[in-house]
Amino acid sequence: MSVWFVTGASRGFGAEIVETALAAGHQVVATARGAEQITERFGQERENLLAVSLDVSDEAQAQAAADAAVGRFGRIDVLVNNAGRGLLGAVEEAGDAEVRAVYETNVFGLLNVTRAVAPLLRAQRSGHIVNLSSVGGFVGSPGWGIYASTKFAVEGFSEALATELEPLGVGVTLIEPGYFRTDFLDSSSLHTVAASIDDYADGPAGQMRLTAEQVNHGQPGDPAKAARVIVETIDSGKAPLRLQLGADCVAGVEHKLAFVRQELDTWREVAVSTGFDQSAA
DSSP states (O other), rough: OEEEEEESSSSSHHHHHHHHHHHHOOEEEEEESHHHHHHHHHSSOOOEEEEEEOOOOOOEEEEHHHHHHHHSOOOOOOEEEEEEEEEOHHHHGGOOOHHHHIIIIIIHHHHHHHHHHHHHHHHTTTEEEEEOOOOGTSSSTTTTTTHHEEEEEEHHEEEEEEEEGGGTTTTEEEEESSSSSSSSTTTTTEEOOSSHHHHHHHHHHHHHHHHHHHHOOOOOOHHHHHHHHHHHHHHHHOOSEOOOOEHHHOOOOOOOHHHHHHHHHHTTHHHHTSSOGGOOO
């Protein structure tokens, strides 16, 4: 039995992971902006479930939530950084405040919680950090540029974090879901830029707005299955650095890898030509 700490746990992937972890016999600290959102979703607190209020953008709240977890269960074994915010619109259309709001949750908020929990895992010389990324953290798509940039950031520091924590017995895994049938495309999670630019309306970014509306609640991925895979993979003790979820994600990653390989091969001679001429050294 492990102690799981899950952010953004009142709905979507977070709620499914909480359900699955509880069913697997784990103790769970489930957090949301308001603890009442957790009790509304899961009922009154149980012996193996602690509901905690947490706005991940508040560093003091993150530390208080970690302290509450230890006070109740004595430790944390698995941190799941799931809380997130979306923004749909062309990169140029996104205003400064809109961009910063996405970064506050997806990047700075994730770092707040990680800084609060990582010392506990280091002290134990065991544990695992699970960061919810996205296929958009590996493949940039029109209309999702700002959102993808936050996930690219998470991917970058998670790679580094994995190498830093591995000698201390702590693992790190990035989860890269494709389109799953959660409420991510609802207005409660996804924000659309306030100011649109006509030049983008008929292009890929404008078309993505229509696509998002059309696929909402018709996405091919099953979040309950994804949650089972995540919990079982972490429980196995053999979790990879990256775990792609969904056939659409696998296809997107394969296409990106092939594109990068083709472009690297095409420009290889130019790339390697930039070193000092050894004969002149």
